[in-house]
Amino acid sequence: MGYSSESTGIYDRHLSKHDEVTAQSEFSSWVDGEQYTTANSQPIQDPVIDQPIVDIPKCDVRDVDLAVDTAWTAFETRWEDTTASDRSARLFEWADTLKDHQDELVTLECLDCGKPLSQARGEVEGAIETIEFYASVCRAQRGSEIPAQKDLHLYTTQEPYGVVGQIVPWNYPLWAATWKLGPALAAGNACILKPSLETPLSTIRAAQLSQGIFPDGVLNVITGSGSDVGRAVAEHEEVRKVSFTGSTQVGRSVMHSAADRVAPVTMELGGKSPFIVFPDADLDKVVTAVADGIFYSTGEICDALSRALVHESIVDEFTSRFVDAAESYVLGDPLSEETTMGPLTSQSQFKTVTNYIETGRKEATLLCGGGKPDNAALSDGWYVEPTVFAEVTNEMTIAREEIFGPVQTIMTFEDYDEAIELANDTQYGLASGIGTESTSLVHQTADDLDAGLVYVNEYGPILPDAPYGGFKQSGFGKDLGLEALDHYQRQKSVYVNLDEPSLWIACLSRWDWIG
Numbered sequence: 001m002g003y004s005s006e007s008t009g010i011y012d013r014h015l016s017k018h019d020e021v022t023a024q025s026e027f028s029s030w031v032d033g034e035q036y037t038t039a040n041s042q043p044i045q046d047p048v049i050d051q052p053i054v055d056i057p058k059c060d061v062r063d064v065d066l067a068v069d070t071a072w073t074a075f076e077t078r079w080e081d082t083t084a085s086d087r088s089a090r091l092f093e094w095a096d097t098l099k100d101h102q103d104e105l106v107t108l109e110c111l112d113c114g115k116p117l118s119q120a121r122g123e124v125e126g127a128i129e130t131i132e133f134y135a136s137v138c139r140a141q142r143g144s145e146i147p148a149q150k151d152l153h154l155y156t157t158q159e160p161y162g163v164v165g166q167i168v169p170w171n172y173p174l175w176a177a178t179w180k181l182g183p184a185l186a187a188g189n190a191c192i193l194k195p196s197l198e199t200p201l202s203t204i205r206a207a208q209l210s211q212g213i214f215p216d217g218v219l220n221v222i223t224g225s226g227s228d229v230g231r232a233v234a235e236h237e238e239v240r241k242v243s244f245t246g247s248t249q250v251g252r253s254v255m256h257s258a259a260d261r262v263a264p265v266t267m268e269l270g271g272k273s274p275f276i277v278f279p280d281a282d283l284d285k286v287v288t289a290v291a292d293g294i295f296y297s298t299g300e301i302c303d304a305l306s307r308a309l310v311h312e313s314i315v316d317e318f319t320s321r322f323v324d325a326a327e328s329y330v331l332g333d334p335l336s337e338e339t340t341m342g343p344l345t346s347q348s349q350f351k352t353v354t355n356y357i358e359t360g361r362k363e364a365t366l367l368c369g370g371g372k373p374d375n376a377a378l379s380d381g382w383y384v385e386p387t388v389f390a391e392v393t394n395e396m397t398i399a400r401e402e403i404f405g406p407v408q409t410i411m412t413f414e415d416y417d418e419a420i421e422l423a424n425d426t427q428y429g430l431a432s433g434i435g436t437e438s439t440s441l442v443h444q445t446a447d448d449l450d451a452g453l454v455y456v457n458e459y460g461p462i463l464p465d466a467p468y469g470g471f472k473q474s475g476f477g478k479d480l481g482l483e484a485l486d487h488y489q490r491q492k493s494v495y496v497n498l499d500e501p502s503l504w505i506a507c508l509s510r511w512d513w514i515g
Helices: 009-022 061-081 084-100 102-113 118-142 173-184 199-209 226-235 248-260 283-297 314-326 348-364 415-425 439-448 481-489 505-512
Strands: 029-031 034-036 039-045 050-056 144-146 152-160 162-169 188-194 219-221 241-245 267-268 274-277 307-311 366-369 387-390 406-411 432-433 453-456 489-497
Touching: 009 102, 029 061, 029 199, 034 084, 039 102, 039 241, 039 307, 061 162, 061 188, 061 219, 061 226, 084 102, 084 118, 084 173, 102 118, 102 173, 102 199, 118 173, 118 481, 162 173, 162 226, 173 188, 173 199, 173 241, 173 481, 188 226, 226 241, 226 248, 241 248, 248 267, 248 505, 274 283, 274 415, 283 314, 283 406, 307 314, 307 415, 314 366, 314 406, 348 387, 348 406, 406 415, 406 432, 415 439, 432 439, 439 453, 481 489
Parallel strands: 162 188, 162 241, 188 219, 241 267, 274 307, 274 432, 307 406, 387 406, 432 453
Antiparallel strands: 029 034, 029 219, 039 050, 144 152, 152 489, 366 387
């Protein structure tokens, strides 16, 4: 296992960065275009040194009520009548402002998430690209005319819901926020967004950077717990639509809350994604793809490729190469450019992952990892080594439950039918992967996989141009793509019945007007 040569001084470096970011900005909720604080607060912990970065407000249902009222006022008085071109210009301006503060946003992602610089940088860039995408496509929206019959002009229009609620997870704070804010704002809605209570800093800062670009009250960020703020957003009678990204368990609760008031929801939930490695796979590419798909962001990714299904004829070679890849990751300070894996985001997630690893030790064969790194400089952080289990069967706990950490399982298959059966034998259906050099096999497998995303010989990229979302208990509806823009609009059909044209009636009307 490799370690960063900058291991010394991590503690002091992070405390210095805490002082730097808190001196630049005050971190609170954002309501009606200004800072919003409450009597109760909660510290945001740095997962590298387990020290607080800053305290943020811990809002409750009354604060959500205020934010919703504010958003409706902004929507009805300053936002509802804006044109698509106006919204486009404002979104482009926001994206440009975020670019000007890109380094600051990257640092915040490193501090409260523990993401390595390279990953945080890519995700902030992805967030900005998402805003730019919706700034572009919102001007291309069209209604449609339906040629139903000659004496009827029948057409459809799209209109915003008004005020929408959005709940985002702790693993992709800013990027996930823009997946929801981008299409919602482009469609003409006002937003109430609840970031994770564990990783809200970059989202708060991005909202602050929208000041003077959107009318006050159009973009609101309410910080607090899921049980208080998240529930209040999902249950609020005046929140016309809810979009949620998070665990399947919490997603069920959000759905129940929205169903009680018949509000539409979009759900992007958990996953246990397979990557099928066929006998003809180019292992130089595929081993890297599978490693990226489970070890990126310390495995805290909903579409993690956590089940490697490898043909029995190549499993020994694949496994040897994969263990080498796992052991090549550099665990260290996320603020160091040479670090390729940071800590898990929280103590609770560390306990969850390590408990699953202990279960795996009893069920399967541990090939590498499985513990904290042997590096005193990282002892205060929530680090877990890249972990690989072999001789796994699909009935084992570690093969069926979402671990949300850097833990890979390797299983074998004998033929195509078995590979597809294993891949689809899960309650989830978010993502999947295919490793092969056969074009025909790619298309056949992609058709047979019961998942909303299919990666071929690579992990990613995730682009705003295409819809993102899963099947089965991985949710429904889509983030990203034009589909997300549609999810934030209501469609209206307009029937205009036409009389037989008459010039005599038209003339009478004209003379009445003149008279």
